[in-house]
Amino acid sequence: MADAMSSLSVAVELARALIRNASVTPDRSGAQGLLADRLAASGFEVFALPFGEGEALTPNLFARLGRGAPHLCFAGHTDVVPPGDAAWSTGPFDGTVRDGRVYGRGACDMKGGIAAFVAAAEAYLSRHGTPRGSISLLLTGDEEGPARFGTVKVLEWMAAHGHIPDFCVVGEPTNPTCMGDMIKVGRRGSINLRIEVEGVQGHVAYPDRADNPVHRLLAILGALTARPLDDGTPWFQPSSLQVTSVDVGNTATNVIPSCASAAVNIRFNDLHTGASLAGWVETVCRQYAPRARVESRISGEAFRTEAGAEVGLLADAVERVTGRRPALDTGGGTSDARFVAQYCAVAEFGLVGASMHKADEHVAIEDLVALTAIYDDFLERLMA
Structure with a gap:
């Protein structure tokens, strides 16, 4: 030595x-x-x-x-x-x-x-x-x-x-x-996802003439965060989904925006793969916003x-x-x-x-x- x-x-x-x-x-x-x-x-x-x-x-x-x-x-x-x-x-x-x-x-x-x-x-x-x-x-x-x-x-x-x-x-x-x-x-593995939801812009006083993407995005995020991904394994702690950003870019108080987006990170154990989690997020998004776009980047399995x-x-x-x-x-x-x-x-x-x-x-x-x-x-x- x-x-x-x-x-x-x-x-x-x-x-x-x-x-x-x-x-x-x-x-x-x-x-x-x-x-x-x-x-x-x-x-x-x-x-x-x-x-x-x-x-x-x-x-x-x-x-x-x-x-x-x-x-x-x-x-x-x-x-x-x-x-x-x-x-x-x-x-x-x-x-x-x-x-x-x-x-x-x-x-x-x-x-x-x-x-x-x-x-x-x-x-x-x-x-x-x-x-x-x-x-x-x-x-x-x-x-x-x-x-x-x-x-x-x-x-x-x-x-x-x-x-x-x-x-x-x-x-x-x-x-x-x-x-x-x-x-x-x-x-653990790590995957970053960006979710974009399109709506129809309009005046807040006439919501029937618009489609608020923020409401759809909030429903998506609520569904994603409500579900425990797993209980962990003998070697890994439970997988964790965290919302890291929600963006609208709307400075007006009387306008329903046309688009809303969010960023999500999932740290996952060996019960999952990055591809399986990306597929799950896309499925949830389609339930609440059929035109939603999901981009994913797997940092590692x-x-x-x-x-x-x-x-x-x-x-x-x-x-x-x-x-x-x-x-x-x-x-x-x-x-x-x-x-x-x-x-x-x-x-x-x-x-x-x-x-x-x-x-x-x-x-x-x-x-x-x-x-x-x-x-x-x-x-x-x-x-x-």
């Missing part, structure tokens, strides 16, 4: 260097170039994989060392959300160290996680020279954005070039309050990785380093693991996520050291 002081120096300084690259989505900051040079110096074959065009151009990186099995891939993202309007006590891209913490946008989500894995890989290679199997990294620049030209495209390239791993660790900040809390072994040997080794590593046996969980939002799960088994484990996306985002140095030690222990035992 990596020496604690060495881990501190390597992981912390690399995290600070990555934070200093202001890599707001899509990341064109140079953070991936820094990592490419670092990985190439350790013997990795490095591929720069930009996808998309114009404003959507997204830099991505894939690096691999070794060709044998087992093939472990670490997946993460170098892009970050903007600093936001709230005041920071330090520059959001300074990588300041204060009171035992590293501050900066991306410190926990997820440049700290990337730094910890690179430090762990370097420590492992310093002991063994080359891995028995192979180690790779998939790093994207658009996880925090639309995720169209990042992980999903790199995985297609990996499949075409024989680089699909046996197991993947996504370094998202999975721990709610302290290191060792939780490993994510699945995620529900998935779960069985608690097999790799998940067990990862949980063992967490327990050895932190003294806590992590819970296996499927809650929270979506991540790029939803794309990886279509190709191989995947689990997520990273830092404490309490400060992610907030002003003064930070990571405790002791947590960076612990995460490096966990990744190092996992590598050691997986490659044994």
Whole structure:
């Protein structure tokens, strides 16, 4: 296992260097170039994989060392959300160290996680020279954005070039309050729907001459929200439908509008698919508004990785380093693991996520050291 002081120096300084690259989505900051040079110096074959065009151009990186099995891939993202309007006590891209913490946008989500894995890989290679199997990294620049030209495209390239791993660790900040809390072994699916209802515009004093689309839309939303989708499963909480917006755009008080729309998001478990839920919403809409239009976009399907040997080794590593046996969980939002799960088994484990996306985002140095030690222990035992 990596020496604690060495881990501190390597992981912390690399995290600070990555934070200093202001890599707001899509990341064109140079953070991936820094990592490419670092990985190439350790013997990795490095591929720069930009996808998309114009404003959507997204830099991505894939690096691999070794060709044998087992093939472990670490997946993460170098892009970050903007600093936001709230005041920071330090520059959001300074990588300041204060009171035992590293501050900066991306410190926990997820440049700290990337730094910890690179430090762990370097420590492992310093002991063994080359891995028995192979180690790779998939790093994207658009996880925090639309995720169209990042992980999903790199995985297609990996499949075409024989680089699909046996197991993947996504370094998202999975721990709610302290290191060792939780490993994510699945995620709910997510679908966004936009419902548009057309009516007939008219004067509010003569409703018989109009067809109010707002009334029809409210009936639709009432029917959608009144029905529980399910009661949950042993691994997943109940599916949830939430109305996120209702729009009419009518500034007049005496006019029945001609159109009304609403946005709906459904987070769903493995009892459903995105297509089945889209079909259900369309059926409900037709009952109350035969001319309603429904547009749907499935962000990802529900998935779960069985608690097999790799998940067990990862949980063992967490327990050895932190003294806590992590819970296996499927809650929270979506991540790029939803794309990886279509190709191989995947689990997520990273830092404490309490400060992610907030002003003064930070990571405790002791947590960076612990995460490096966990990744190092996992590598050691997986490659044994």
